[in-house]
Amino acid sequence: MSKWVLAALPVAMLGWACAANAASINAMVRTPDGIPVEDAAVVLNPASGMPRPALRRATIEQRDREFQPYLTIVTKGTAIDFPNRDPFKHHVYSFSPPNVFEIKLYADKPAKPILFDKSGEVVLGCNIHDWMEAHVLVVETPWFAKSGADGSATIKHLPAGAYRLRLWHPRQRAVVADVKVELKSTDAQHFDMTIDVAPRAVVKKPPPDAGGY
Amino acid sequence: MTVFRSLERRIAVVFVGLLVFVMVLMLLIVGRSSEVIIGAESQRQLAAGARNFSNLIERDRRQLELAASVLAGDFGFREAIATQDRATVLSVLRNHGSRIGARMMMILSLNGEVLFDTRRPAEASHTFLFQALLDRAKQEERSGDVVLMEDMRPYQIVIVPIMAPVRTAWVVMGFPVEDTWAEEFSRSSGLDVSVVSAAGGIRASSLPPALRQALTAVQWEALDEQPKQLTLAGYHYHAVSLALGSQARVLLMLSLERSEAVFRNLEHILFIIAACSIGLFVVGSFSLARRIAGPVNHLVRAAQRFEAGDYSPAATVSAPDEIGQLAASFEHMRAGIAAREQKISRLAYEDTLTGLPNRTRLTESLSALGPDDHAVIAVLDLDRFAPINDALGHRVGDSLLQLVGSRLLEIMPQGGMLARLWGDEFAFLIEKAEPETARQFAERLLEALRKPIDIDGQKLDVSGSIGMAFYPDDGCDMDVLLRRAELAMYAAKQRQCGCMFAAEVGEGPPPEQLSLIGEMRQALECNQFVLYYQPKLDLAANQVVGAEALLRWQHPERGLIPPGNFIPFAEKTGFIREITPRLLEDIAAQAASWRERGMQLVLSANLSARDLLNPGLVRLMRELLETYGLSPQALCLEITESALMEDPMLAQAHLAELAGIGLKLSIDDYGAGQASLAYLKSLPVHELKIDQSFINSLALSPKDAAIVRSTVALGHALGLSVVAEGIESQTDLDWLREVGCDIGQGYFIARPMPAADFSAWLTRRALI
Incomplete structure (x- = not known):
């Protein structure tokens, strides 16, 4: 799953555009106990002059009674598809203020995607599967990455400049202060970052029954 | 003890006494056991009731939590909460709260601010009073307890999160702890349930008002989880006190009277059984004793009759047991004694030679005469018996006496008595005889003797002389009468006139001489x-x-x-x-x-x-x-x-x-x-x-x-x-x-x- 996410489009496109003189950062996210933290969002906000990112699409599947991926980071204005890969219906909802919506019981792919046009944190749930949980972090900047299972997140093709490095996690216990970052054109900076994360599995997913439901 | 004089009573008293003793002992033991059992049982029952109560409370809490969770998971509820519209939120809280009977609903923010409270809808947000409970909910996803609200009324509250799908808020549902609550638990646990606040005061109770009033006066603070005795308005209870949340306690009481009731009932039944069996025993043992003593008493009466000389056969006791054997032996003894006495009596009263009554017997009959009786004594002496005896031998003499005896017996009048006095002297005792009939009788006697007597082919002529004395004219004393009759007989013999009356002979020898004879x-x-x-x-x-x-x-x-x-x-x-x-x-x-x-x-x-x-x-x-x-x-x-x-x-x-x-x-x-x-x-x-x-x-x-x-x-x-x-x-x-x-x-x-x-x-x- 994480590898798939690493191939996120915005990063690739940005990398391709600024290939000649691009800097990169790598963050290693761990818990205070030193355990790598997956699904942590590493976001670089430029200190000034936010570039206007292109409209993009993203997909959050429902497969095996789970949202996939667990965390999706998108820039503001991204439309997200919610294709249903399960043989039964789902009822995706969000009560999060940046984007309250509801896709009532549906199969396959809903008619149209949901547009995430406000930045913020959106929690997604399924009304008929309480354990299903997904998070969408809607950001302004095009520079962000999600940590993999090894806790590592890398952002490439960064123009030189001043940034604030934000670390966020859906289950973070406390807000982590932004880190100021100065990037030279060919820098490849590394950050060891610490975030205290609550464990998941608030609602246990029951094992599928004989019919796979 | 006169009671024990009679075998019958003694048997009955011993039997009944033993039974009464056993019964009393049994009742005492049962009574004592009952007390011990009641004590132990009611403690056990109370302990069980207390456990049961705790379980009920726990189950109740879980049920409420579950109900609250389900409620909190309701999409519409969550959707309405998500609107953050005050009126909408309060409305949905009331509506959904009523679904599970919650009388109080609150929405808490994740950090413990009361956002909405159905009891105080207009109030601005404030800090939730029971942070500890909330902290526990954060740990365990849900929590519940009995708490005292601001108005000091106890509530059972539960806190569950609102998940969307992550925890977005808390919902608090409250159920008032009231009398109906206590009564429900009382029915389920079998105990009397009262809730008291830590500050004092009974908040809820299953007790009737009078007892509830009495309970206020009780030092229930001394109670703990160990059963203790408690007296309420004269009724006795075993009671324990359990914590009900941190601010209240619950008193659980078990009525001893109710526990004892079943034993009292058992004791009453036992008492009735004991009384009935004693009654049956009285009847039974008297009947048995009578069956034992009856024949014995019968034998006693028979023995008393024997003592008095009555040897007629006693009615037999035909029981096959020892008494029957005793009665049979007794009957044999009676027959033996009767036979021996008859023999002794015969020897004492009978002349062995002739089989006639002897002088003693005659004397006794004479003595039996009353002052109003009339009787005559006739003494007959054979003439010339001595020469016959001498000449022909004693054997012939004896035969002669026997034959004369039987001949005299033939003419003896009805009711008279013929006795042989001694030797050749016989005597008649004839009652109600007048002188004239006496003389005629004498004639018949003499006539009877005139016929020769045949002994072994030898014909013997015999004659006799008769003397007669009348009772009471010639004397009342039997010796005097007999002597006077003998004197008359001697006179008749001397005069050879056959028969003379004592009156004709005179008084005879002076009394001095009469007594000389003996x-x-x-x-x-x-x-x-x-x-x-x-x-x-x-x-x-x-x-x-x-x-x-x-x-x-x-x-x-x-x-x-x-x-x-x-x-x-x-x-x-x-x-x-x-x-x-x-x-x-x-x-x-x-x-x-x-x-x-x-x-x-x-x-x-x-x-x-x-x-x-x-x-x-x-x-x-x-x-x-x-x-x-x-x-x-x-x-x-x-x-x-x-x-x-x-x-x-x-x-x-x-x-x-x-x-x-x-x-x-x-x-x-x-x-x-x-x-x-x-x-x-x-x-x-x-x-x-x-x-x-x-x-x-x-x-x-x-x-x-x-x-x-x-x-x-x-x-x-x-x-x-x-x-x-x-x-x-x-x-x-x-x-x-x-x-x-x-x-x-x-x-x-x-x-x-x-x-x-x-x-x-x-x-x-x-x-x-």
Whole structure:
């Protein structure tokens, strides 16, 4: 799953555009106990002059009674598809203020995607599967990455400049202060970052029954 | 204890007493056990109730939590909460709260701010009071407890998160803890439930108002989870106190009265069973005891009857048990005793020879007569029985008596009694007899005897003489009556008139004599009869040649009784026949004794007519002579002239026999009787004793002197020696010696004296 996410489009496109003189950062996210933290969002906000990112699409599947991926980071204005890969219906909802919506019981792919046009944190749930949980972090900047299972997140093709490095996690216990970052054109900076994360599995997913439901 | 005198009561009392003891013991044990069991059981029940209560509370909490969770998961609820619109949120809280009966609903922010409160909808947000509870909910996703709200009212509250799908808020649902709550738990746990706040005050209770009021006065603070005794308005409880949340406690109480009720019921049943069984036992053991004691009492009554002499068979006890065996043995014993008594009675009251009642029996019947009764006693004595007995032997004599007895029995009137008194003497006792009918009866008796009696082909003529005495005219005392009848019988015999009445004979001997009869027999046994000896003097030789033995009665009370006062009576009654043989033996012994000492005296003995007629006399004399080694001439038998005349022929025959063995014989009182000279001449006697009436009047009456003189001559002519007795003076003595009288006897010579004095007297006389 994480590898798939690493191939996120915005990063690739940005990398391709600024290939000649691009800097990169790598963050290693761990818990205070030193355990790598997956699904942590590493976001670089430029200190000034936010570039206007292109409209993009993203997909959050429902497969095996789970949202996939667990965390999706998108820039503001991204439309997200919610294709249903399960043989039964789902009822995706969000009560999060940046984007309250509801896709009532549906199969396959809903008619149209949901547009995430406000930045913020959106929690997604399924009304008929309480354990299903997904998070969408809607950001302004095009520079962000999600940590993999090894806790590592890398952002490439960064123009030189001043940034604030934000670390966020859906289950973070406390807000982590932004880190100021100065990037030279060919820098490849590394950050060891610490975030205290609550464990998941608030609602246990029951094992599928004989019919796979 | 009189109760225990009777076997029946004793058995019953012992049985019933034992049962009562056992029952009381059982009731006591059951009562004590009940108390222990009730104590233990109610503690156990309370402990169980307390556990149960805790479980119920826990389950209740979980149910509420679950219900709250479900409610919080409701999409519409979450959607409405998400709107954040105050009116909408409050409305959905009320609506959804009512679904699970929550009376209070709150929405808390994730950091514990009360955002909405249905009780105070307008209030701005404020901090939730029960942060600890919230903290626990954060840990455990949900929590619940009983708390006191601001108004001090207890609520059971639960806190659950609102998940969308991550925790976005908390919802608090509250359920008031009220009486209905307590009552519900009371029903489920079986205990009385009361909720008290830590600050005091009863917040809810299942107790009725009166007890609830009483509970306020109780020091329930002392209670803990250990059961303790508690008294509420007179009722007793076991009680525990459990924490109900952190601000309240719950009191759980178990009524002892209710626990005891089942045991009280059991005890009542037991008591009734005990009472019934004691009652049954009383009846049963009395019945059993009666069945045991009944036959025993029956036997006791039978034994008492036996004691009184009633040997009639007792009603048998036919039980097959020991009592029955006892009764059977008892019956055998009774039969044995009855048979023996009958035998003893027969021996005592029956004449063995004839089978007739004996004298004792007759006497008893006489004694049984009352003062108003009339009866006659008839005494029958056979004439001439002794000669028959002597001549034909005792066997024939006995047969004769038996036959006479049976013949008399045939004519005995109804209701009369025939007894054999002794020897040949029979007696009738006939009640309600008048003199005339008595005389007719006597005639019939005599008539019956006239017919000859056949014994072994030998025909015997018998006759009898009858004497009759009437009760009560002739006496009331049985001895007197019998004696008077006997006297009348003797008189009849003497007069040969067959029958005489006592009244005709007169009173008979004076009472003194009557009583003598019984005493004579005793005198004989006690040797009160003694012999005095009066010397007989040979007048010519002036030498004592013999002595006449004279009978004296040394009576212990009356002193010396002269022979004239009892000899005639002894002769009349026949008792003389028992006296004479003794006298003869004494005389023979005395003669032998004196002869040994050189006193060659001829001792004379007096014989009565009866003695003379006794056929055993000759044999007796022979035996005496032989026993004492006497020559026959040493003894002389004196017989009065009148005695001879009773049966002259038999007397003559016996005298001949006596003379035959060499005994000297003397005619006594000669001149007073009517013996003819011809008869005298035929008698084989050796001596004549002139009646002393002639001698006494010698000096006065020339006629008597002439008689004496001629009698002496006559005696000498017949070859007899002549004895004069009653000599009282020297003159008489001289005269008698002059007329040739051989032997003299009298006071002038010597008075009769005891044998011991006689030899002394003889020695003295020889010295003169």
